[in-house]
Amino acid sequence: MKKNIKIIRIISGKWKGKKIIIPNIKKLKPTKDIIKETLFNWIEPYIYKSSCLDCFAGSGSLGLEALSRNASSVTFLEKNKYIIKILKKNIKKLKILNTKIINTNALKWIKKTKKKYNLIFIDPPFKTNLITKIVKIIKINKCLKNKSLIYIEKNNKDKNIKLPKNWEIYKTKYTKNITYSIYKIK
Numbered sequence: 201m202k203k204n205i206k207i208i209r210i211i212s213g214k215w216k217g218k219k220i221i222i223p224n225i226k227k228l229k230p231t232k233d234i235i236k237e238t239l240f241n242w243i244e245p246y247i248y249k250s251s252c253l254d255c256f257a258g259s260g261s262l263g264l265e266a267l268s269r270n271a272s273s274v275t276f277l278e279k280n281k282y283i284i285k286i287l288k289k290n291i292k293k294l295k296i297l298n299t300k301i302i303n304t305n306a307l308k309w310i311k312k313t314k315k316k317y318n319l320i321f322i323d324p325p326f327k328t329n330l331i332t333k334i335v336k337i338i339k340i341n342k343c344l345k346n347k348s349l350i351y352i353e354k355n356n357k358d359k360n361i362k363l364p365k366n367w368e369i370y371k372t373k374y375t376k377n378i379t380y381s382i383y384k385i386k
Contacts, residue, residue: 205286208261211237213268220290222259223283227325230259231353235373235380239351240265242371242382243319246349247271250318253343255306255334260287262321262351264294271319273298277306306330310337316345326355332362339364350383 208230210218222230231239239262240247247266252274254263263274276299278284284303291299302309307330320338324330331354338344349370354361356379363383372381 208259209233210261210265210268212240213265213270215264215268215294218268218294220259220261220264220293221286222261223286225280225283228258228283229326230261231323231380232375235353235375235378236261236265238373239380239382240269243349243351244269246319246347251275251315251345252319252321253277253315253317254321255310256322256324256330257287257301258283258323260290262323263299264290264296266319266321267296267298273300275300275302275315275317277302277304277309279303279305307333307337310334310341310343313341313343316343317348318345319349319351320344321351323351323353326358329358329360331358332360335361335363335367344385346385348385350385351380352383353378353380355379 206224207219247269249272252266254276257276257278366386367383370382370384
């Protein structure tokens with residue numbers, strides 16, 4: 201295996217066990233399998249035919265896992281062109297047709313989109329204050345359909361995150377360094 205590439209796997213669904221490559225870049229932190237498994241167990245009743253938005257796609261592991269479990273589509277937002285190149289290779293390898301990969305700054309793109317989603321994944325680089333910013337834009341731009349879910353993964357040191365009052369925690373869990381939660385719209 202090359203030094204500049206790592207391998208992760210899809211943990212369930214139609215591509216269970218399929219390996220996907222990801223760039224070995226310091227700022228790229230794919231969601232750990234144990235967290236992905238818990239997350240997708242939480243959202244299993246909601247994932248079928250859902251339209252998903254992966255805001256800081258990186259490896260695309262969350263969106264690919266959603267597609268493996270029968271989400272209808274995923275829009276991946278990623279600004280790093282090299283990471284996008286690898287994500288496109290993985291999508292081609294799995295023969296996935298219902299995706300859109302957009303090379304963009306997620307904050308700017310969400311300000312302009314008119315599309316609404318059932319499930320939004322928010323897992324930005326840690327220590328960037330991007331969660332509060334993107335959540336505010338999502339709320340203002342009304343990117344969520346009725347009964348939507350929002351997944352947020354953050355570093356436990358990120359304390360000053362502000363969420364809309366009508367977002368209630370559905371499920372949350374902690375590891376030594378990470379808090380991950382699903383929110384529902386009240």
